[in-house]
Amino acid sequence: MANPIKKPTMTKDSLFPLLAAYVLAEGLGQASLRPLAKAAGTSDRMLLYHFGSKEALIDDLLGFIARTYASTLDAALAGERPVTRGQVVARILKHARSDAAQPFTSLWWEIVAGAARGEESYRAAAQAMMDVLLGWLEGQMPTADPDPEGGARYLLTLIEGTLMLAAIGHEDTAHEGLLASGLLPS
Amino acid sequence: MANPIKKPTMTKDSLFPLLAAYVLAEGLGQASLRPLAKAAGTSDRMLLYHFGSKEALIDDLLGFIARTYASTLDAALAGERPVTRGQVVARILKHARSDAAQPFTSLWWEIVAGAARGEESYRAAAQAMMDVLLGWLEGQMPTADPDPEGGARYLLTLIEGTLMLAAIGHEDTAHEGLLASGLLPS
DNA sequence: GGCAAGGTGTAGCGATTGCTACAAGAGCCG
């Protein structure tokens, strides 16, 4: 019943950044307990002690990553409000293609795949991250935009399609599609 | 040096449909040799005999699935040529959301995730399937369309973004995005 | 018939998986 009797040298919160770094670098497919533990400087035994099971660990970790995503976005996408929808799209795409965002982009498609397979925590994490991005888009829509809410959703759809095509090596197709959309200056 | 000395009761080509059915139902993550063999009515031993290694098996199987995708699309999407771009989008989305296409849609995101991680055969399969879809789109663009090639790429991007959002439970967002695009009748 | 070669089953190997049993250290409260 009593709470903290001993100072733990290692808590969930201190583990999350290291675990997330490993998963971002190696992918969820490589996220077995022993490699994860090694990356976090602990043992599989302790990971299970803290999280109860691997499934719970992944759930928590996806939540952490989704939360981290929000602050990362804010920090990376600061700047004055764009004037056109095309500038909004260009800013997002430039960020998504940056080296800093690359590990996250790889992980993103694994999360989508898990969500598509019905894994609930994957779906929750994916939804949370899309909510963040959608919120950012809504806040960045040009002040003169006739339909900021619908426009943000339209741009989100287009952006995610672009990123998917880029992920499979169809970036040219995506680029030509964006040109044809009239959003980007030719 | 000589070729077929004995009639094999089981060839690669006779295995592909059963293997593909298993992967479509269970996902690539569950595609271990023994379950695959069981689904195909053979043994892990024989799968390795035919394909050499699991990696080669998956490579071949992804190729088969990509090839199958083409004929499936043709069969499912027959019909008279649409008059508007919106009708093209609506037809694809209706098909993608059908029960028949659901297993494939789940598998699709696993393939994308593999491609994003740099797996070459995943990327090849994903590119092949997008080529097929793009080709179909180009052939279905309205005859009066001012820019069929660019328009097809634009629609492809929008469609894939919509499917991704739907896969993670953001179908409402995608639908509102499509409405705001002006392609669909409200 | 004999022989070589392709095809197939059985058994198993070493590695890795998630997880657990057991014991021991560390700090608090009485």
Added chain:
DNA sequence: CGGCTCTTGTAGCAATCGCTACACCTTGCC
């Protein structure tokens, strides 16, 4: 001090992984 709970390490288990060694059977050719 004595005990109590929290924390941690060591070992190990049953299952599964991809893959292989070995033996056997069939089949076609000479």
